Amino acid sequence: MxxxxxxxxxxxxxxxxxxxxxxxxxxxxxxxxxxxxxKSRAQNCIRFSRENIYIRDEFTCQYCGERYHPKRLTLDHVVPAVQGGAKSWTNIVTACMTCNQRKGGRTPAQASMKLLSKPREPAWLPKVQINFSIANTPETWRAYLSLVANF
Ligand SMILES: [Zn+2]
Structure with a gap:
């Protein structure tokens, strides 16, 4: 108020x-x-983590474009570590197990696979960890909560 x-x-x-x-x-x-x-100082730095990479990529394999449950996803080094690829926001993407295996230790160009988008360090991430039970949620909230990723 x-x-x-x-x-x-x-x-x-x-x-x-x-x-x-x-x-x-x-x-x-x-x-x-x-x-x-x-913008608070806490939001300036988004923790580099598996979960946050999945969130940035919207739980979507960056090669085939399919959306998966986190349990079926992996992290892929765009430029493989053995070829000098860094573990960073700009070199790690979400990939499904099939695409990750197919790509192996190759760059997308070497594997003839195309990235959906160029990986970037995100400026912000949606809060997807919030666990609302839709049954207990006030009716007026529902339209707004659909903006939040749900599984
Ligand atoms: Zn895939």
Whole structure:
């Protein structure tokens, strides 16, 4: 409510619940949008990890374009380690087991395989770790939660 009175957020959805002050009554916000995105220092550095690479690549094999459950995915060095490829955001991509095996210790060019997109260090990642049970989620949240990756 404080953010709302300060003009820092916009109300997209409201609860049925009403809160009353001496002079006014307000319906409690259910979904808010920040008017300005403040980049915090914590968000400047995204941890280089298996999970975050899968999230960046949207759990999609960067060679065949198929989306898989994380258990069926692997990490692929675009330029293989044996050929001097680094373990970095720009040289590691998500690959399914089939494509990873097919590519073997070769570069995409050597294996005649094409990358879907050039790997980059992401500026931000969606929060996919949030585990909402759709059955217990307020009705008004559902449209917004569909933006979050789910399995
Ligand atoms: Zn694949």
């Amino acid at each position: 404080t953010l709302l009175f300060q003009g820092k957020v916009e109300v997209l959805e409201e609860h049925e619940t009403v809160v009353r002050t001496v002079r006014f009554s307000y319906r409690l916000p259910s979904i808010l949008r920040l008017n300005h995105f403040v």
